[in-house]
Structures are given as C-alpha cells and as structure tokens.
Amino acid sequence: MxxxxxLILSAALFCIGLYGLLTHRNAIGLxxxxxxxxxxxxxNLIAFSRFRGDHIGQVFALFSIALTVAEVVVGLAIVILxxxxxxxxxxxxASEFKN
Amino acid sequence: xxxxxxxxxxxxxxxxxxxxxxxxxxxxxxxxxxAIVLSLAAALSALGAAIVLVKGQxxxxxxxxxxxxxxxxxxxxxxxxxxRIDGISTSMLLVVTFVASCVQIFSVGYxxxxxxxxxxxxxxxxxxxxxxxxxxxxAPNLLQLFLGWELVGVTSYLLIGYYFKKPSAAKAAVKAxxxxxxxxxxLLIGLLVLRSKVGSFDWDAAxxxxxxxxxxxxxxxxxxxxSAQFPLHIWLPDAMEGPTPVSALLHAATMVAAGVFLIVRGxxxxxxxxxxxxxxxxxxxxxxLIAATMALFQTxxxxxxxxxxxxxxxxxxxxxxxxxxxxxxxxxxxxxxFKALLFLGAGSVIHAVHSNDIRDMGGLAxxxxxxxxxxxxxxxxxxxxxxLAGFFSKDLILEAVGEHxxxxxxxxxxxxxxxxxxxMGRLLLRVFFGESSDKASHAHESGGFLILPLVMLAVPALAxxxxxxxxxxxxxxxxxxxxxxxxxxxxxxGLLGLxxxxxxxxxxxxHPALLQPIARLIxxxxxDRLYEGGFHRIALPFAALIGWMDRYLVDGVMNxxxxxxxxxxxxxxxxxTGVATDYVLATVCGVLALVLYGVLx
Numbered sequence: 001m002x003x004x005x006x007l008i009l010s011a012a013l014f015c016i017g018l019y020g021l022l023t024h025r026n027a028i029g030l031x032x033x034x035x036x037x038x039x040x041x042x043x044n045l046i047a048f049s050r051f052r053g054d055h056i057g058q059v060f061a062l063f064s065i066a067l068t069v070a071e072v073v074v075g076l077a078i079v080i081l082x083x084x085x086x087x088x089x090x091x092x093x094a095s096e097f098k099n
Numbered sequence: 100x101x102x103x104x105x106x107x108x109x110x111x112x113x114x115x116x117x118x119x120x121x122x123x124x125x126x127x128x129x130x131x132x133x134a135i136v137l138s139l140a141a142a143l144s145a146l147g148a149a150i151v152l153v154k155g156q157x158x159x160x161x162x163x164x165x166x167x168x169x170x171x172x173x174x175x176x177x178x179x180x181x182x183r184i185d186g187i188s189t190s191m192l193l194v195v196t197f198v199a200s201c202v203q204i205f206s207v208g209y210x211x212x213x214x215x216x217x218x219x220x221x222x223x224x225x226x227x228x229x230x231x232x233x234x235x236x237x238a239p240n241l242l243q244l245f246l247g248w249e250l251v252g253v254t255s256y257l258l259i260g261y262y263f264k265k266p267s268a269a270k271a272a273v274k275a276x277x278x279x280x281x282x283x284x285x286l287l288i289g290l291l292v293l294r295s296k297v298g299s300f301d302w303d304a305a306x307x308x309x310x311x312x313x314x315x316x317x318x319x320x321x322x323x324x325x326s327a328q329f330p331l332h333i334w335l336p337d338a339m340e341g342p343t344p345v346s347a348l349l350h351a352a353t354m355v356a357a358g359v360f361l362i363v364r365g366x367x368x369x370x371x372x373x374x375x376x377x378x379x380x381x382x383x384x385x386x387x388l389i390a391a392t393m394a395l396f397q398t399x400x401x402x403x404x405x406x407x408x409x410x411x412x413x414x415x416x417x418x419x420x421x422x423x424x425x426x427x428x429x430x431x432x433x434x435x436x437f438k439a440l441l442f443l444g445a446g447s448v449i450h451a452v453h454s455n456d457i458r459d460m461g462g463l464a465x466x467x468x469x470x471x472x473x474x475x476x477x478x479x480x481x482x483x484x485x486x487l488a489g490f491f492s493k494d495l496i497l498e499a500v501g502e503h504x505x506x507x508x509x510x511x512x513x514x515x516x517x518x519x520x521x522x523m524g525r526l527l528l529r530v531f532f533g534e535s536s537d538k539a540s541h542a543h544e545s546g547g548f549l550i551l552p553l554v555m556l557a558v559p560a561l562a563x564x565x566x567x568x569x570x571x572x573x574x575x576x577x578x579x580x581x582x583x584x585x586x587x588x589x590x591x592x593g594l595l596g597l598x599x600x601x602x603x604x605x606x607x608x609x610h611p612a613l614l615q616p617i618a619r620l621i622x623x624x625x626x627d628r629l630y631e632g633g634f635h636r637i638a639l640p641f642a643a644l645i646g647w648m649d650r651y652l653v654d655g656v657m658n659x660x661x662x663x664x665x666x667x668x669x670x671x672x673x674x675x676t677g678v679a680t681d682y683v684l685a686t687v688c689g690v691l692a693l694v695l696y697g698v699l700x
Contacts, residue, residue: 018687021680021683022680022683022684022687025680030679091678091679091680
C-alpha cells in the first residue's frame with residue numbers, strides 16, 4: 001500500500017461523490033454524495049498522516065468526521081422540512097426565490 | 100451741510116424701501132387702508148427731502164459722494180455702493196418723487212373700486228418702484244444704477260401685470276420684461292467692458308474714445324429697450340394694459356426716462372463717443388417720427404399717449420445725440436410733468452366713461468370741466484404751443500440739432516412736431532369736444548383724489564419752461580432763452596398741426612382717404628409681425644434644435660449608458676438559476692480552471 005494508491009482511492013471516491021452531486025435531484029442522494037466527498041478528504045488526511053509519521057492528520061480526520069456528522073444532521077433536518085412542505089424531497093421543487 | 104443732505108437722500112431712498120418691505124411682509128398691514136397711508140407718507144416725505152436737496156444744489160457746490168465698499172474680494176472692493184448728491188441726481192429725484200406723489204394720490208381715487216388686498220398689493224409695488232427708482236437716481240456709479248435699473252424693470256413687470264387674471268395683461272407684462280431684459284444684456288456687457296477698460300464702474304474715469312464708443316453703444320442698447328426706441332419700442336404700447344396711473348408714472352414720466360437719465364449720468368462717457376452720439380441722433384429722430392405717425396392712427400386714448408411717449412423720448416435721445424445735455428434733460432423734466440398729467444387726465448376720462456376708446460368719448464368738456472382744462476394744458480404743452488413748458492424744452496432740442504445747419508434729423512424732428520400737434524389736436528377734439536356718444540353722455544366729473552393731482556401737475560406743465568435758468572444752474576450749463584428760426588418754425592408747425600386737426604377730425608376720428616393706406620399698414624402691425632416672424636422662423640427652430648440636441652445627444656448618452664447596464668443585468672441575471680446543482684457545477688468548473696491555470700503556468 002503506497003501513498004499513491006491511497007490518493008487514487010481518495011480521488012476516485014471524490015469524483016464519484018462529485019458525479020452524484022451533479023446528477024442527483026433527490027436531497028438524500030445529494031447528502032450521500034457529499035458524505036462520499038467528505039470521506040475522500042478524510043482518507044487523504046489519514047494517508048498523509050500515516051506516510052509522514054505523525055498524528056496531526058488523524059486528529060484532523062476525527063474533527064472532520066465530527067463536523068460531517070453535524071452537517072448531515074442539519075442536512076437531514078432540512079430534507080425532512082422540505083418533504084413536509086412539498087411532499088417531495090427533490091431540491092428542484094424548492095425554487096420559490098427564483099422569479 | 101453734507102451730512103444733513105446725505106440723511107435726507109437716505110430718507111428718500113429708505114422711506115419707500117422700508118414701507119415696501121413692511122407691506123410685503125406684514126399681510127394685515129397690506130390688506131387695510133394702512134397700505135395707502137404708509138405708501139403715501141413715504142412718497143411725500145421723499146418729495147419733501149427732494150425739494151430741500153434741490154434747494155441745496157442751487158448754489159454752486161461740489162458733488163457729494165458717500166460710498167461704502169461692496170462685494171469685497173480679498174479685501175479689495177469690487178465696487179462701491181452709496182449715494183451721489185449733485186444737480187443731476189437731485190433734480191431727477193425731485194421729478195420722480197413729485198410725479199410719484201401725484202400718481203399715488205390719484206391712485207387712491209382711481210383704484211377705489213378694487214378690493215383692499217388688491218389695493219395693498221398695488222401700493223406695495225408703488226413703494227417698491229419708488230425705492231428702485233431712487234436707487235437708480237442716486238447711484239454713485241453705473242453698477243448701482245444697473246441695480247436700480249433692473250429693479251424698476253421688475254416693478255414695471257409687476258405693475259403691467261397688475262390685472263394678472265386678464266390674459267392680455269399677463270402677456271404684455273411678459274413682453275415688456277423680455278424686450279427690456281434682452282436690451283439690458285447690453286448694459287451688463289457694457290459695464291463689464293467698462294470695468295475691464297477702466298477698472299471701475301465710475302462714469303467719469305478717463306477713457307479712450309474708441310473704448311468709450313464700444314461701451315456707450317452697449318449702454319445705448321439698454322437705453323433703446325428701456326426708453327422704447329425703435330425697433331425695441333414694441334413693448335411700450337402693450338404696457339398700457341396696466342392701470343392708467345401706472346402708465347403715467349412708469350411708462351411715461353419716470354421709468355422709461357431712466358434710459359435718458361442713464362445717458363445724462365454717463366455723459367462723460369457719451370461726450371467722447373462721437374459715433375454713438377451720431378447713432379443716437381439718427382435713431383432718436385427716426386423714432387420720434389415713426390412713433391408720432393403711429394400715435395395719429397390709434398383709437399385707444401392710452402395708446403395715443405404711449406406712442407407719443409416713444410416719440411418724445413426720441414426727441415430726448417436726439418438732443419443728447421446732438422450733444423445738448425440740457426436739452427435732453429430739460430425735455431425729460433417737462434415731459435415727465437405734462438405726460439404724467441395727460442395720462443392721469445386720460446385715467447380720469449376712462450374713470451368717467453368706462454372705456455379706452457376715443458370713439459366712445461366726445462363732448463366731455465361740459466361734463467368734466469376740470470379734467471378737460473388740465474388735459475388741454477398738458478396737450479398744448481406737448482404740442483409745443485408757445486409759452487407752455489413743452490415749447491421751451493422742444494425748442495432747446497431743435498436749436499441743438501439745428502446748430503450746424505439743416506440736416507435730416509432736424510427735418511424729421513420738425514415734421515414730428517407737426518404730427519405731435521396733429522394727433523394731440525385729434526385727441527382733444529374727439530375726447531372733449533363735438534358730440535358725445537352713449538357712454539360719454541352719462542359721464543360726470545371725477546372726485547377730489549383724481550382732480551388734485553391733475554391740478555398739481557398742470558402747474559409745472561404750464562410753467563416749467565420759465566425755470567430753464569434754474570435747470571441750467573443744476574447742470575452747470577448756462578441757459579438763455581432766445582427765439583431762433585427753428586423755434587419760430589416749430590411753433591408755426593405746431594399751430595398748423597392743431598389747425599389741420601380741427602379741419603380733419605372735427606366731425607369724427609376717421610382719417611381722410613389720403614391717409615387710409617398708412618392706417619391700414621399700422622393696423623397690420625409690421626413691427627410686431629416682424630418680431631413674431633423672427634421668433635417663429637429663427638428663435639423657435641433654433642430652440643428646437645438645441646432642444647433636440649439636449650434630448651437626443653446629451654440625454655441620449657446618459658440614457659444609453661443606463662440602458663446598457665439594465666440590459667446586461669437582465670442577461671447576467673440568467674446565470675443565477677436558483678438550482679443548487681448549477682452552483683456546484685460552476686464551482687467545479689472554477690476549481691478545474693484554477694487547477695489548469697496552476698498546471699499550465
């Protein structure tokens with residue numbers, strides 16, 4: 001296992017997340033994609049930490065995981081509200097500010 | 100006693116000024132009889148001050164000047180403001196305050212039927228006018244004279260438009276204002292040229308003849324406007340829309356004479372300006388003739404007198420053009436008296452008959468004897484009957500113009516003298532003698548307020564001629580009356596004119612067949628049409644062109660700039676779709692672009 005392989009894995013995950021973000025219309029799908037992208041960065045942090053031989057990156061990864069959880073909580077709350085308002089979780093529906 | 104005469108002059112200036120200000124601000128005072136009382140008190144006290152001042156000038160005394168610096172810039176005064184007391188200013192002050200007092204007394208009776216607030220407004224304007232005129236008359240330099248000049252122009256506008264609900268009066272006021280303001284540009288430019296050449300606004304500074312010619316010609320343009328000289332005379336007949344006492348004071352005796360006064364005041368400049376004076380002589384005599392001809396063909400009593408005023412002002416201008424300072428000013432004085440008398444007499448007649456048209460009058464001599472008597476005195480004085488005031492002053496002018504032998508201006512002026520007698524004879528015959536029309540048959544003599552000023556003015560209209568020596572003294576020039584050839588010819592022509600009037604107009608105001616073409620030409624109104632044509636053909640298209648440039652070039656650039664931003668904003672707005680995915684895509688593209696930039700650099 002080399003750093004290069006880890007970075008390729010992380011980049012692949014990131015791109016899959018990005019692709020999901022751009023193609024999904026459903027809010028839950030978007031949240032899942034964001035989660036993939038966040039974990040891709042976490043893999044980056046841990047990989048660098050592992051191959052540099054210190055632990056700062058791992059600390060950051062923990063931080064990042066905690067923050068992502070908070071983000072998902074807020075995101076899911078919004079999804080629930082959205083679903084209550086429109087009986088639908090597709091973000092395209094919530095476009096009332098657009099005239 | 101310089102300080103006492105100074106305070107007297109200040110009284111003449113500030114008395115009416117204070118009254119005008121008070122009446123303008125305090126409405127309750129203006130809306131009652133107090134307006135009349137205050138205004139009259141100020142005018143009469145100014146008259147008293149003027150009498151004492153003139154008495155002080157009868158001994159040879161140097162001119163007294165009291166000035167304060169005005170318009171300081173960097174501590175150096177740009178000009179001075181103050182009072183100048185000498186023979187010229189005090190005698191003019193006397194004429195102005197005397198006629199103003201008479202006219203105000205007359206107005207008490209004449210404006211009696213107006214509502215109290217309207218009367219208050221009228222007398223406020225009168226006080227303002229007297230202030231403005233005194234500022235002009237007592238000016239120590241041309242800048243203050245200009246100040247008074249513009250102020251009397253404003254009061255003239257206000258008083259012509261006194262019956263502002265009448266469209267013709269409002270129009271006449273605007274016309275008078277425009278024409279005189281147009282001419283006043285000459286005065287303003289002349290002042291600036293004078294300042295740049297001499298470094299002050301004083302009329303007695305040393306100046307080269309060439310510069311004097313330029314300055315005086317510019318000043319004379321303003322004189323042409325104010326003193327209604329051809330071709331800028333067109334506003335004066337229309338100004339008769341104002342109340343008759345106003346016509347007497349402003350548009351016959353004093354304000355229109357301000358132009359002549361300007362020349363008298365600026366005489367040191369005009370004396371060296373040979374070309375300007377030659378022009379003045381020519382234009383004055385032409386105006387005298389044209390206006391006298393116009394006067395003959397009017398049927399409105401006030402318009403006859405208005406054109407007569409133009410004509411007599413032409414005499415004054417011609418006299419000054421011929422170099423006779425005394426002739427111009429002496430005629431100004433006598434004319435102020437008899438023309439104010441004639442206008443007030445006309446006012447009394449109009450008051451009795453309720454019409455301006457001389458065809459509605461006739462046979463008034465039996466019904467209004469005092470008005471008739473005083474009017475006849477004024478008319479004969481104007482016609483130059485030997486022994487009356489107008490004869491002496493007109494004779495002085497004709498002597499001065501004819502000094503160097505027979506010339507065209509002299510002939511024009513002599514013929515005008517004949518016409519003057521003719522139109523005044525026609526007026527007298529049609530108004531006071533012959534058979535009375537329906538309207539005139541119910542006429543009766545006016546009340547005391549109307550008659551008293553007529554009598555007051557009839558005295559100087561009779562007798563001023565015998566005080567030529569006094570006027571000479573005030574002017575520092577000798578005056579001896581001697582009857583020359585021109586005087587005899589003028590008197591003869593005057594009598595001939597009166598006689599011919601009796602022959603032609605004894606029965607009716609209609610003109611004989613020989614004169615009909617001229618009557619038709621005057622009815623056609625060539626000058627007014629010329630101005631109107633010029634206005635429509637030149638001024639309006641020019642204004643339209645400027646308007647087009649403003650609207651489409653200047654505004655166009657502005658509007659185009661605004662429009663560009665509006666349109667581009669509307670286009671760019673489309674980028675904000677409100678769809679989160681699009682923003683993500685934009686962000687990704689941006690990041691990719693940055694990465695590409697980083698790699699390729």
